[in-house]
Structure formats: C-alpha cells, structure tokens
Amino acid sequence: MLIKPKTLQFQNLTCVRDDRCLFADLSMTLPPGSLLRVAGPNGAGKTTLLRILSALHEPDSGTVQIGEVEDHLESRQEILYLGHKPQVCQDLSIMDNLMFLTDASQAICFQALQFVGLKGCEDSLVRELSQGQGRRCGLARLWCHEVPIWILDEPYTALDPGMVAILEDRINIHVGEGGVCVFTTHQNPTNLRFETLELARVS
Amino acid sequence: MSVEHRFLVRELKLVLARPGDFFKPMWFLILVISMVPLALSPDSKLLGEIGSAMIWVATLLALLLNADQLFRDDFVDGVLEQWLFFNRPLFWLVILKLFCHWLFYVVPLILVTPLAGMMLSVPNDVMIALLVTLLLATPALTCFSALGAALTLGTARSGILGVLVMLPLFAPVIILAAGVLTRASDGSDILPLLALLGAFSIAAATLLPLAVGVALRLNIGGSS
Structure with missing residues (x-):
C-alpha cells in the first residue's frame, strides 16, 4: 500500500461550547510521519478537536489545512476518521459493513479482516458478535484505505491486549510510510512513539 | 466499486435484513382497510364511493410508519458521519437514499x-387513477417525510414529531390527489x-x- 504523504496543520483553533471555552489558539503543524496523541481529562474537548480536524465540526475560529489545499472540506477524502460510535450497522454482516465503508476490493477486505482476527466471521451479523469484534470490524478499514491522515478517537476501546498490539503495529507502519495519525486514548500506548498535545479542562 | x-x-441488504420494516406498512394498510366495512357498513355502493379516499389516507399513514427510521439507525451507529468522507456531495447521497427507500418500501x-x-x-x-396518483405523489411525500426525519434526528425519541412538522406540506398533495379521484369517478x-401532481413531485x-x-449536516456537527 502506498500513500501520498500530506502535512496536516491547524492554526489558532478555538472552540466554545455552551459558553465554555474548550480550547483557544491551538496551532500545530504535523509533517508526514507525525504521530500525535491528544490527551486531557474527560470533557476537555478531545473529541471536538478530532472532529474539527476531520471537518465534521466547525471551529469558532481558526483553520485546518491538509497539504496545499486551503479548503479543508475539499481535502476530506484524505482523511480516515474513526469515531467512538461503532460506525458499523448492527443488522448487516461484517463483510457488508466493511465493503460499504471502503472502496477496496473484496480481496483486500478479506485480507483486512484476517489482520484484525475476524477471519471466519465475515458473514456473521454484527449484532451476533461481541462489542470488541464490532470495533475490530471498524478498525479493519485501517488495512483497506490508502489515505494519509488518520484521525482515531479512542481506538483502543473494547480491544483485548492482542488486538492493541496489532493496532499499534499498524499505526507504526502507517507513520513509517509518511502518514499522519492523531489519536486519543486514556490507556498508555507502550509500543508507540508520539508527541502529546495536552488539553486542560477549563472550568 | 463506486460509491453509488x-x-x-x-440498501438492498438492509431491506433483506429487516423484513419486519418491509411488511409492516402493508399489514397496516390491509388491517385499516379491513376495519372500514366493519365500522361503517358493508354496503358495497357506499364503500365504492369512499373507498379510494380511505385507501389514499391509509397508504399515507402507512408510509409514515418507516419515515422516522430513515436516517436514525445510521445516525446512532455513526455510519451517517462517514457519508461526509465519501467523495460525493451530500445531496446526491440523500437522493440515492431516498430513491432506494421509495423503491424498496x-x-x-x-x-x-x-x-x-x-x-x-x-x-x-378509479382504482387505476388511484394507482397513478400514488405513484406520482409518493416521491414528494417521501421527500417531505425525509426532511422531517432529518430535522428531528438530534432529538431522542422524536417519534411523530418529524411527521407533524411536515404535515402542512402533505396537504396540497392530498388535495390534488383527491381532485384526481373525484374526477376519475365522474x-x-x-x-x-x-400533471400538477407530477410537477409537485x-x-x-x-x-x-x-x-x-x-x-443532516447540522445534526452531525454544524459543519457546512
């Protein structure tokens, strides 16, 4: 898999929610190969920041730019966003869910499911499987897509230690190929080398 | 594979996975219609006169049964926000979704x-006129109920709210359809x-x- 490395940068991001300032004047440039962990207590605005970076949410001020394209919305297809909602439909099979979310071929999807340990349950409905297996199905997209910017909101949720190790390996490969990854977690990633952006809870 | x-x-697989949603409106329609002769009178002349209007109203109500569900499951599961990352304008995806809904339900x-x-x-x-009016009017009705569903997406358990919001827009469609039915019977x-009904749709x-x-975008996160 080959990606076109892109730089992700944001300038003077400010977000106000319900009269409370979540963060103000955040600026950062993430060149290809950066791994950034957004840290902070609950309610500090981690998810909001990640959604702003994914162009799902509009900041109150500031800009986000990917590569040379000034309009953030234009470069949306450079982003792979994994939110903390499962992003899989309970009534469809693992394979159907994955095939909808990516434009990869069926062979690549099979391979991806093998990587996340879902081999043999491609045709099982998501609601028949455990929560962790559902999460794995969402994570399988990391093995299908060839996009440079990954935004992962709590990717470790409901995963067992084995899967955490596999996921960390995949993130390392992506960063090694020149990708950018921004993630949040309350666990301690042991196998990753990352910068940290600390959001404080302003009360 | 292309996004389309x-x-x-x-959508096709979802219909197959949820047979209940597929048959529910049909059962509803048949049940309501089978109650009419019991409640009114089994006089076939009278029933023939009011029948087409009864069927129209019952079909409209049956359509509304699934309308609230249009975007809700995908919104709750977070699939809806992934639509924004497809390399297509959102209104085009909405057209696809509504077309599928119209075709399959x-x-x-x-x-x-x-x-x-x-x-x-x-x-x-009159029955043929009724079928034609339904085919012509339902695209408009589907779009209206979709707007109601999309507007009330953020409110938990909105239930009938989206339908209520859109009810005034249903009125012209019903009036036109009723006009067709009276003209067909005389x-x-x-x-x-x-033609007017088709133009409306x-x-x-x-x-x-x-x-x-x-x-939808407002409910996903206020980004435009």
Missing part, C-alpha cells in the same frame, strides 16, 4: 393497494391534475434533498 454501487447494495406498498381496492369494491377505472379529464425530488443534506 456500494450504496445501492447496502413505497413501491411494494403501492402494489398492495389493488388488494385493498377489491376489499372496498372500488371501481376499476369520468372527467384527470390529466391536468395528474419533481420539484420536491430536486429541491428537498438539498435541504435534507443541510439538516
């Missing part, structure tokens, strides 16, 4: 209405009213997906 292909395949319901017509002994020529020309199907797209 993936979309259609997924509404058209089968319309195909059941002749059965209801027989139960109420509706005359054949044998006068129905084409002008059918075309206007709704071209303009409302834009509005639905904006409403």
Whole structure:
C-alpha cells in the first residue's frame, strides 16, 4: 500500500461550547510521519478537536489545512476518521459493513479482516458478535484505505491486549510510510512513539 | 466499486435484513382497510364511493410508519458521519437514499393497494387513477417525510414529531390527489391534475434533498 504523504496543520483553533471555552489558539503543524496523541481529562474537548480536524465540526475560529489545499472540506477524502460510535450497522454482516465503508476490493477486505482476527466471521451479523469484534470490524478499514491522515478517537476501546498490539503495529507502519495519525486514548500506548498535545479542562 | 454501487447494495441488504420494516406498512394498510366495512357498513355502493379516499389516507399513514427510521439507525451507529468522507456531495447521497427507500418500501406498498381496492369494491377505472396518483405523489411525500426525519434526528425519541412538522406540506398533495379521484369517478379529464401532481413531485425530488443534506449536516456537527 502506498500513500501520498500530506502535512496536516491547524492554526489558532478555538472552540466554545455552551459558553465554555474548550480550547483557544491551538496551532500545530504535523509533517508526514507525525504521530500525535491528544490527551486531557474527560470533557476537555478531545473529541471536538478530532472532529474539527476531520471537518465534521466547525471551529469558532481558526483553520485546518491538509497539504496545499486551503479548503479543508475539499481535502476530506484524505482523511480516515474513526469515531467512538461503532460506525458499523448492527443488522448487516461484517463483510457488508466493511465493503460499504471502503472502496477496496473484496480481496483486500478479506485480507483486512484476517489482520484484525475476524477471519471466519465475515458473514456473521454484527449484532451476533461481541462489542470488541464490532470495533475490530471498524478498525479493519485501517488495512483497506490508502489515505494519509488518520484521525482515531479512542481506538483502543473494547480491544483485548492482542488486538492493541496489532493496532499499534499498524499505526507504526502507517507513520513509517509518511502518514499522519492523531489519536486519543486514556490507556498508555507502550509500543508507540508520539508527541502529546495536552488539553486542560477549563472550568 | 463506486460509491453509488456500494450504496445501492447496502440498501438492498438492509431491506433483506429487516423484513419486519418491509411488511409492516402493508399489514397496516390491509388491517385499516379491513376495519372500514366493519365500522361503517358493508354496503358495497357506499364503500365504492369512499373507498379510494380511505385507501389514499391509509397508504399515507402507512408510509409514515418507516419515515422516522430513515436516517436514525445510521445516525446512532455513526455510519451517517462517514457519508461526509465519501467523495460525493451530500445531496446526491440523500437522493440515492431516498430513491432506494421509495423503491424498496413505497413501491411494494403501492402494489398492495389493488388488494385493498377489491376489499372496498372500488371501481376499476378509479382504482387505476388511484394507482397513478400514488405513484406520482409518493416521491414528494417521501421527500417531505425525509426532511422531517432529518430535522428531528438530534432529538431522542422524536417519534411523530418529524411527521407533524411536515404535515402542512402533505396537504396540497392530498388535495390534488383527491381532485384526481373525484374526477376519475365522474369520468372527467384527470390529466391536468395528474400533471400538477407530477410537477409537485419533481420539484420536491430536486429541491428537498438539498435541504435534507443541510439538516443532516447540522445534526452531525454544524459543519457546512
């Protein structure tokens, strides 16, 4: 898999929610190969920041730019966003869910499911499987897509230690190929080398 | 596979995975219609006169049963926000979604209405007019209920709220359709009213997906 490395940068991001300032004047440039962990207590605005970076949410001020394209919305297809909602439909099979979310071929999807340990349950409905297996199905997209910017909101949720190790390996490969990854977690990633952006809870 | 292909395949698989949602409107229609002779009178002349209007209203209500669900499951599961990352404008995806909904849920319901017509002994020529009005009017009705569903997406347990919001827009469609049915039963020309009804549907199907797209985006996170 080959990606076109892109730089992700944001300038003077400010977000106000319900009269409370979540963060103000955040600026950062993430060149290809950066791994950034957004840290902070609950309610500090981690998810909001990640959604702003994914162009799902509009900041109150500031800009986000990917590569040379000034309009953030234009470069949306450079982003792979994994939110903390499962992003899989309970009534469809693992394979159907994955095939909808990516434009990869069926062979690549099979391979991806093998990587996340879902081999043999491609045709099982998501609601028949455990929560962790559902999460794995969402994570399988990391093995299908060839996009440079990954935004992962709590990717470790409901995963067992084995899967955490596999996921960390995949993130390392992506960063090694020149990708950018921004993630949040309350666990301690042991196998990753990352910068940290600390959001404080302003009360 | 193209986005459009993936979309259609997924919608088809969802229909197969949720047979309850597929048959519910049909059962509802048949049940309501079978109650009419019991509640009113089994006089077939009377039933034939009011039958087409009864079927129209019952079909409209049956359509609303699934309307609230249009975007809700995908919104709750977070699939809806992934739509924004597809390399397509949101209104185009909305058009695809609504077309699938119309094809997989509404058209089968319309195909059941002749059965209801027989139960109420509706005359054949009126029945044909009824089928044509339903085919012409339901795209508009689907778009209206989609806008209601999209606007109330953020409110938990909105239930009938989205339908209530959109009810005033249903009124002109019903009035036009009723006009067609009365003209069909006394044998006068129905084409002008059918043309109006069709124009209404075309206007709704071209303009409302834009509005639905904006409403969805607002509910996903206020990004435009």
